[in-house]
Amino acid sequence: MSVDTLPQEGSCRCDRVRFSVSAAPVITMACHCRGCQKMTASAFSLSALFAAEAFTVTQGCPVIGGLHGVDRHYMCPHCMSWLFTRPHGIDAFVNVRATALENASGYVPFMETWTSEKLPWANTPAVEHFAQLPEPQDFPRLMQAYADSSAR
Numbered sequence: 205m206s207v208d209t210l211p212q213e214g215s216c217r218c219d220r221v222r223f224s225v226s227a228a229p230v231i232t233m234a235c236h237c238r239g240c241q242k243m244t245a246s247a248f249s250l251s252a253l254f255a256a257e258a259f260t261v262t263q264g265c266p267v268i269g270g271l272h273g274v275d276r277h278y279m280c281p282h283c284m285s286w287l288f289t290r291p292h293g294i295d296a297f298v299n300v301r302a303t304a305l306e307n308a309s310g311y312v313p314f315m316e317t318w319t320s321e322k323l324p325w326a327n328t329p330a331v332e333h334f335a336q337l338p339e340p341q342d343f344p345r346l347m348q349a350y351a352d353s354s355a356r
Contacts, residue, residue, distance in 0.1 A: 216280035221264035
């Protein structure tokens, strides 16, 4: 994704909830966990992690959906599209469903998580792979590797 394309707009399927991101993501990913498979009705979810200050809901009022657990998954109250997640204990970032962005083609997953629950035929071009989630101390290295790969 090029900085020339910022800000990026996104929305739910019915367009009642809209949002904007004003900076490039710090990393992109595919999650293969069973929860993401069920919430997306697909083999994995695609997401892009943004600094919280770069993310703004510009229209509508998303509601919490999914399991209503410590990770807050936000959805459109009308069409129930899953739009973004505010991960528990990580207030500095918002995990946006990359396919909800107007131009999702540039958000190729750099890493994939929960490969231990991956469907055997589901493949991505991710260069980093984790059986579950990366350890918190892995994120600085991962974000730097993603920044380096995005600069090319």
